[in-house]
Amino acid sequence: MTQTAISVTGLTRRYHGHRALDQVSFEVEAGSIVGLLGRNGAGKTTLLRILAGQEFPSAGSVLIHGAPPTENEAVLRRMVFVREDQVYPDFKVRHALRIASWFYPNWSPELADALLADFELPPGRAIKKLSRGMRSALGIVIGMAARAEVTLFDEPYAGLDAVARQIFYDRLLAEYAEHPRTILLSTHLIDEAAGLLERVIVIDHGRVVLTADADDLRGVASAVSGPVLAVDEFTAGRVLWDRRRVASQASVVVVGALDEADRARARSLRLELSPLTLQQLVVHAAAQQANTADTLERTSA
Amino acid sequence: MPELAGLDEGTPLFAQIAERLAEEIADGGLAEGERVPSMNELAAFYRINPATAAKGLNLLADDGLLEKRRGIGMFVASGARKRLLAQRREQFASRYVEPLLAEAARLGIGADELLALVRESAQSLPFNTQGGVTV
Numbered sequence: 001m002t003q004t005a006i007s008v009t010g011l012t013r014r015y016h017g018h019r020a021l022d023q024v025s026f027e028v029e030a031g032s033i034v035g036l037l038g039r040n041g042a043g044k045t046t047l048l049r050i051l052a053g054q055e056f057p058s059a060g061s062v063l064i065h066g067a068p069p070t071e072n073e074a075v076l077r078r079m080v081f082v083r084e085d086q087v088y089p090d091f092k093v094r095h096a097l098r099i100a101s102w103f104y105p106n107w108s109p110e111l112a113d114a115l116l117a118d119f120e121l122p123p124g125r126a127i128k129k130l131s132r133g134m135r136s137a138l139g140i141v142i143g144m145a146a147r148a149e150v151t152l153f154d155e156p157y158a159g160l161d162a163v164a165r166q167i168f169y170d171r172l173l174a175e176y177a178e179h180p181r182t183i184l185l186s187t188h189l190i191d192e193a194a195g196l197l198e199r200v201i202v203i204d205h206g207r208v209v210l211t212a213d214a215d216d217l218r219g220v221a222s223a224v225s226g227p228v229l230a231v232d233e234f235t236a237g238r239v240l241w242d243r244r245r246v247a248s249q250a251s252v253v254v255v256g257a258l259d260e261a262d263r264a265r266a267r268s269l270r271l272e273l274s275p276l277t278l279q280q281l282v283v284h285a286a287a288q289q290a291n292t293a294d295t296l297e298r299t300s301a
Numbered sequence: 302m303p304e305l306a307g308l309d310e311g312t313p314l315f316a317q318i319a320e321r322l323a324e325e326i327a328d329g330g331l332a333e334g335e336r337v338p339s340m341n342e343l344a345a346f347y348r349i350n351p352a353t354a355a356k357g358l359n360l361l362a363d364d365g366l367l368e369k370r371r372g373i374g375m376f377v378a379s380g381a382r383k384r385l386l387a388q389r390r391e392q393f394a395s396r397y398v399e400p401l402l403a404e405a406a407r408l409g410i411g412a413d414e415l416l417a418l419v420r421e422s423a424q425s426l427p428f429n430t431q432g433g434v435t436v
Contacts, residue, residue, distance in 0.1 A: 032352070033350055169348060170345070170348065173344055173345055173348065173350075173351070174345060176351070177341040177344065177345070177351055195308075195314060195347070195348055195349040195350065195353075196348070196349065196350055197350060198350045198352045198353070214350070214353075215313045215314050215315055215350075215353050215356070216313065218310065218311065218312060218313045218314060219310070219311040219312050219313065222311065258311075260395075264399075264400065264403075267400075267403075268403060268407075273311075274310075274311075275309075275310045275311030275312075276310075277310055
């Protein structure tokens with residue numbers, strides 16, 4: 001009995017003739033962690049802003065737990081949106097948290113305090129005096145302590161170092177385990193977050209080019225490199241994405257999972273096999289545009 | 302991806318979680334009747350999505366290697382270790398002997414020379430020459 005938390009149908013957003021979003025459709029199951037992946041300018045922020053009711057679509061519809069978000073306070077209180085470079089009024093950290101606590105019905109002051117300590121955020125500090133990373137941390141604290149049913153994170157960690165990002169991932173998992181909710185996370189640090197995601201939605205030039213279970217994408221494509229002749233022999237009859245050659249060496253990306261026999265064959269042909277990381281896969285998916293989903297489906301069948 | 306506690310890129314995570322638990326059961330690190338880590342414990346340790354961890358656990362449960370006890374968790378089923386060791390024995394030729402033979406052929410090492418090498422190596426290692434697994 002799965003419920004749909006976010007349902008997007010035919011969503012289009014035009015700016016001065018440019019389509020920031022073009023016929024975007026997808027669904028997000030309630031209680032899942034979904035990665036919204038794509039290059040800068042692919043349309044991720046526009047999409048999240050529309051989901052959060054902060055922007056109007058030119059066409060198409062968005063439903064959050066069955067209701068449209070725009071100017072709908074009942075929906076907005078069930079949803080928190082943490083944006084990259086959130087601008088705050090001239091407040092101290094603790095004031096921002098208090099205001100957030102009035103707005104979100106499930107707000108946890110204990111969690112907010114614990115996260116402040118984790119990120120070493122001084123509650124008495126003026127927000128405008130915070131570094132970029134600390135401002136990002138404040139956004140994360142609000143996003144998590146809100147315990148909103150639908151949590152939208154748009155590149156939430158600008159300026160945060162690797163240690164602080166790890167704290168974010170660990171706390172997010174711990175919170176999610178205790179208080180499951182729907183989390184949509186847009187990120188360009190794809191490989192870092194890959195393991196946390198249940199599903200991924202890849203957008204490019206305003207279009208959805210791939211939606212899949214994150215775990216299904218592991219090993220679904222591999223880079224094969226070695227002598228040209230051996231590469232040709234190994235890849236004959238397979239779907240190839242990218243082909244590069246220098247002197248007598250070739251490197252290609254083969255689509256489709258490889259089994260033990262394939263790997264043994266590659267070894268005997270002296271070929272290097274390396275599975276594409278999610279990040280690399282997204283790069284290729286974007287380059288292939290809308291064909292990606294079809295290709296992956298065909299090769300995994 | 303160092304933050305994933307040594308999991309590799311090329312295989313679905315759920316399969317790797319299942320494989321690691323199976324290894325632990327086969328090695329006796331997880332005894333029969335013992336409780337295995339919960340989905341959330343595995344998720345926190347490997348830093349992965351709990352649904353992925355659950356899929357790994359369910360794979361072993363569907364295989365009859367784990368049994369669910371409602372409200373308490375999952376436990377290593379009785380006979381699980383014996384079955385896993387038998388499986389491993391079946392896979393021994395394809396996983397270890399065949400690649401060994403392939404590399405030997407490539408280097409021009411004949412069967413006699415290879416056997417001599419195996420005997421020699423076995424003597425210098427603390428290897429049970431009587432065969433069989435000491436349980």
